[in-house]
Amino acid sequence: MQENDGPSAKRLKLNSDGPLKAEISPEPLSPPQTNTKIPRLCPYLDTINRQYLDFDFEKLCSVSLTRINVYACLVCGKYFQGRGTNTHAYTHSVAEGHHVYLNLHTLKFYCLPDNYEIIDSSLDDIKYVLNPTFTSEHIQNLDGSTKLSRAIDGSLYMPGIVGLNNIKANDYCNVVLQALSHVAPLRNYFLREENYSKVKRPPGDSSYLLVQRFGELMRKLWNPRNFKAHVSPHEMLQAVVLWSKKRFQFTQQGDPIDFLSWFLNALHKALNGTKKKDSSIIYKSFLGNMKIFTRKIPPIEMDEKQKRTLMQTSEYQEVQTESTFLYLTCDLPPPPLFIDEFKENIIPQVNLYQLLNKFNGQSEKEYKTYKENFLKRFEITRLPPYLILYIKRFTKNTFFIEKNPTIVNFPVKNVDFGEFLTPDVKAKHKNTVYDLVANIVHDGEPTKGTYRVHILQKSTGQWHEMQDLHVTDILPQMITLTEAYIQIYELRT
Structure with a gap:
């Protein structure tokens, strides 16, 4: 009509x-x-x-x-x-x-x-609530403003620190969207619609819908004149369901790392990104480089002499490959199997720096396939402006999913990733010190748990805990006691 x-x-x-x-x-x-x-x-x-x-x-x-x-x-x-x-x-x-x-x-x-x-x-x-707009001057002052906004019901809120509706089981998406909304260059890019409205796309390509919906959500999260102190991601999630061909839905629980990986790559592709590091705002913010060294392990049934002979062949020589990454996977040590002398479960803990030793170019880790085993070591050659760490807590097999509850001890400021770089690589970086800006946490059972996120408000230095519609203040000391799952660190400038 x-x-x-x-x-x-x-x-x-x-x-x-x-x-x-x-x-x-x-x-x-x-x-x-x-x-x-x-x-x-x-x-x-x-x-x-x-x-x-x-x-x-x-x-x-x-x-x-x-x-x-x-x-x-x-x-x-x-x-x-x-x-x-x-x-x-x-x-x-x-x-x-x-x-x-x-x-x-x-x-x-x-x-x-x-x-x-x-x-x-x-x-x-x-009209502004329906279509918020931001000037360049407004965007530049976002991280320095401490001005609170007032909703229709009289409640006060800080732009950018507002809850997201959980329609049914989309908290795994909400925490990722909240975390990405505090990555400054990504946020600033999507707050100005003219940055991506003229991106050329092939005929029939509907990926623009995903970009458009993410931009709309970003503008609503940072809107200083909202009628209410929360936002519904309904249209954003509808675009996710459509573009992912129902791989991600808001009616059943999902894994934030799967969603984050897919979402970043989908946005990069929709913005006509290529393999070049500066081809999209996604790669400019998150893309890093590493070298991967791989060597084959001889069969365990061989004696030492046979193994030494086999190691001389080309098939068992170490192979070096170049690779890019949008996030680093940190492996947790296995939790203890026994209870302590007081008949209570031990709460295992590990230092973040211990997990990051995986990327120092020297530590080897064994990887098993159906037929063969390999040893790999990883050497970071370029750090991105924003570094995403994925702390691998879940182990999946044919029958069940097991969660590793180990607590990771990490500082929220002054994390020097230069300690894991070789001297040559470190010399190429002007600065290697990062500060935490977002921390996604999993609570509960592997398949029935919930997710929440800790966000740093830069203008006040205050940390906030956000779980769907609930937004509360939290001390930074309490953040380190949680079961961290995904973290985003910002390079200090």
């Missing part, structure tokens, strides 16, 4: 060369049934209920489920199609006496059933 705004009328004029011809009028003529009037003020503005307005959900008509010409009723908050006679919005306005509507695409306000456009600056706050 087309929007009944008065289609361009055709006038007939006499052509000197022959018969009558149709000419498009430069000024559309309104059909009699629409009664469209000039823009003016509206006497029904006091009927608007801002507390009912929620623009986080899909922009489709609540009756016909169409996405064409959808209007939001600013009295009850419901979405309806069209505004001409016999449309769902028109019928709703007559039946319920709700007169003020907003076109969700053009951001224009109308009064129904009289069908005239409303021009009033008092409605600008509604």
Whole structure:
């Protein structure tokens, strides 16, 4: 159904060369049934209920489920199609006496059933909630501002520190989205829609939807003029379900590291990223380089002499390969199998630096395949501006998933990753000191647990714990006592 705004009328004029011809009028003529009037003020503005307005959900008509010409009723908050006679919005306005509507695409306000456009600056706050915009100056001051914002219900919130709705089982997505929203270059890039709105894509490529929805979510999370102190990621998650071909859903629990890995690569591809390190904002922020040294292990049944002979062959020589990474996988030591002398379970602990020794270029780790075993060692050759650590807690086999509860002791500031670089590589880096900006935690059983995230608010230096809609302050000393799962570190500049 087309929007009944008065289609361009055709006038007939006499052509000197022959018969009558149709000419498009430069000024559309309104059909009699629409009664469209000039823009003016509206006497029904006091009927608007801002507390009912929620623009986080899909922009489709609540009756016909169409996405064409959808209007939001600013009295009850419901979405309806069209505004001409016999449309769902028109019928709703007559039946319920709700007169003020907003076109969700053009951001224009109308009064129904009289069908005239409303021009009033008092409605600008509604327009801004639907489509927040940020200037370059505003973005530059985000990490230095300590100004609190006030929601419609009077509650105070800090832009960027707002909860995300858990629709059913999407907390594994929420923690990743919250963590990424505090990666400054990524956030700054997506707060300005013009940065990615002109990215060229092949015909029929719908990946732009994922980029667009992530940008919208980022702007809503950092909106200083929200009507409420939380945001629903519904449209963002709908795009994730569609683009991942239902691999990730918000009706069943998933793994944040799987989602993070897929999401970063999907965004990179949607932004026309290539293998070059500066080809997208994703690679500019997270991409690092390493060397991987691999050598085959001789069969265990051989004696030492046979092994030495076999090690001289080319098949068992160490092979070096170059690789990139978006995150580093840290392996936890196996937890103790026995209880202590007081008949209580031991809480195993390990230092973060001990886990990072895996990447010093010297430590070897055994990897098993179905037929052969290998020894690998890893040497980091370039550190990214933002370093993601994945602490591998879950072991999966055919029958069950086992969780390693080992606590990782880590500092939240001044983590020097240069200690694990070779002298030549370290000399190429001006700085190797990182600070923690986000810490994702898993609680509970492997398949039934929940996720929460710790976020640093740079302007105040305060840490916040966020679990869906719940946002609370937390001391940095308490963060190190949790079962950390994914961490994001920022290079100190």
